[in-house]
Amino acid sequence: MKVSHYFEFESRVTGGIRESVAHQRKMLDRLGIEYTTEPTLEADVFHCNLLGPRSAWYARRAARRGVPVVANAHVTAEDFGDSFRFTNALARPLRPYLQWAYGLADALVCPSEYNRGVIESYVDVPTTVISNGVDREKLAGFEALEATYRERYDLEAPVVFLVGHVIKRKGLETFVETARRLPDVDFAWFGPLDLSLKGRETTALIEESPENCTFTGYVDDIRGAYAAGDVFCFPTHEENEGIALLEAMTAGKPAVVRDIEPFAWLEDGRECVKTAADAGVDAFVEAIERLADPDLRDRLGANAAARSEEFSLDAVAERYRSLYEEVV
Template sequence: MSLERSDTGSIPPDHAPVVSHYLEFESHVTGGIRESVAHQRKMLDELGIHYTTDPSLDVDVFHCNLVGPRSLWYAKRARSNGIPVIAHTHVTAEDFGDSFRFTNAISKPLKPYLEWAYGQADLLVCPSDYNRRLIETYTDTPTTVISNGVDLEKLDGFESLADEYRRRYGLEPPVVFLVGHVLKRKGLETFVELARRRPEIDFAWFGPLDLEMKGRDTTRLIRESPDNCTFTGYVDDVRGAYAAGDIFCFPTHEENEGIALLEAMAAGKPIVVRDIEPFSWLDDGEECLKVDAPFGDLDPFVDALERLDDPELRRRLGSNAAARSESFSLESIAAEYRTLYSEAV
C-alpha cells in the first residue's frame, strides 16, 4: 500500500488514523466529482492526515467517493473487519438524468441501486443540506454535511487573463457565462434561448462538449445556437473563464451543490440562478438574483439580465457573493475532515 502525504510521505505513527480515500473509475471521472475529490485530498494533505488513494483494508477508515462495484466489495469487507465505511453522496438519481447519452434510461433503476449501495456505509457525507434531505429519502444511514468547498488558490491571478481569453473567443463585455460540462440538465436550452433573446450580448459556456456522449437534443441545441452564443470546449486554465465572464448565469434544473457556482462567487461575479431548492441558502437580491421560471418560461431570466445591465448592481451582488463564499473555502472546512475521521475511528 502506498501511503501519501504532502510533506514527508512518511509512514504515520500507530496512533494516527490512516484513510483509504478511494475514487473508483478515477481515470475516467471528470467534472464536479473529480474536483471535489481533489479538494478533499488537498485538505487532507494540509491537515497531515495520512491516506492512500488505493482501495485497502490495511487502514482505519475506508472512504469511497463513488459506490461502484469495487468500492462496495471493499466496503463490505471493511465492515466485516470492523473498519468504518464512509461514502460520499455525489450521485443521485435526480441529478443523473439529462446529463449524457442513456443517463435518462439509467436514472430510474439507479435509484434503487443507490438506496441499497448507500445503505452499505456507516456514514454518508453529503455536499449540501439539499443533498442530505434527498439522501435521507434513500436510506436511514446516518448523514453529515460537508461542502465540496472552493479552492481559492486555484483562482489566484484570474483577473490578469481577461483580455487574453476575451480575444481568444471573440467576447465583448459584459459576457454572460457558465462553467462546466455542457449538459441539458444544467439549463442548456434556457442558456441558448437567452442568447437568442439578447443578441447584443455575448454568451459563453466554458467547458467540455463531448458531443459523442450527448443525446440528440443536446447536440441540436449546441449546433443551432445563435452566433452570440459560444461553446468553448475544454479550457486549459479555468481561471480564464472567470476572467472573461461578467455575469454567471446558472439556469440548472437540479444540482447537489455546484462547485462552479462557488468559484464564480469567490471570483466576485454577480450570479443569476433558477429558484430551486438546492439554492435555498442563497439570499435573493443580496448575493444573487433568483429566477422563478417554470420550464420553458424565459421572460423572468430576460428580466434578471436586464436588471444586471446596471453595473452598480453587478458590483454589489458580486461583492456580497465573494464575501459569502469565504465560508466555503477549503481552509474554512478542512477541520471538518479531521473531526469526521476521528469520530469514525
C-alpha cells in the same frame, strides 16, 4: 490515523465529482492526515467517493474487518438524468442500486442540506453535510487573463457565462434561448462539449445556437473563464451543490439562478438574482437586463465573494477530521 481515500473510475470521471475529490485530498494534506489513494482495508477509515462495484466489494468486507466506511453521496438518481446519452434510461434503476450501495456505509457525506434530504429518503445511514468547498488558490490571479480570453473567444463585456460540462440538466435550453433573445449580449459556456456523448436534442441545441452564444469546449486554464465572464447564468434544474457556482462567487461574479432548494442559502438581491424555480426564458432575459447595470453587478459580486469565504477549503477541512474521529 490513516485513510484509504478511494475514487473508483478516477481516470474516467470528470466534472464536479473529480473536483470534489481533489479538494478533499488538499484538505487532508492541510490537516496532516495520512492517506492512500489505493483501496485497502489496512487503514483506519475506508473513504470512497463513488460506490461502484469495486468500492462496494471493499465496503462489504470492511464491515467484517471492523473498518468504518465513509462515502460521499455525489450521485443521486435525481441529478443523473438529462446529463449524457442514456442517463435518462439509467436514472430509474440507479435509485435502488444507490439505496443498496449507500446502505453499506457507516457515514455518508452530503455536499448540501438539499442533498442530505434526498439521501435520507434513500437510506437510514447517518449523514453529515460537508461542502465540496472552493479552491481559492486555483483561481488566484484570474484577473490577469481577462483580455486574453475575451480576445480568444471574441467576447465583449458584459459577458454572460457558465462553467462546466454542457448538459441539458444545467439549463442548456434556457441558456441558449436567453442568448437568442439578447443578440447584443455575448454568452459563453466554458467546458467540455463531448458531442459524441450527447443526445440528439442536446446536440441540436448546441449546433443551432445563435451567433452570440459560444461553446468554448475544454479550457486549458479555467481561470480564464472567470476572468472573461461578468454574469454567471446558471439555470440548472437540479444540483447537489455546484462547485462552479462557488468558484464564480469567489471570483466576485454575480449569479442568476433558479429559486430551487439547492440554492435556498443564497439571498436574492444580495449575492445573486433569483428567478422562479419553473421560470422560462422571459425571467432570465429580465435578470440579465437588470445586471447590465455595472453598479449592481459590483455590489452583488462583492457580496458573493464575501459569502464564498465560508466555503474555502480551510473553512471546510476540519469537518473531515471530526467525521473520521467520530466513525473511528
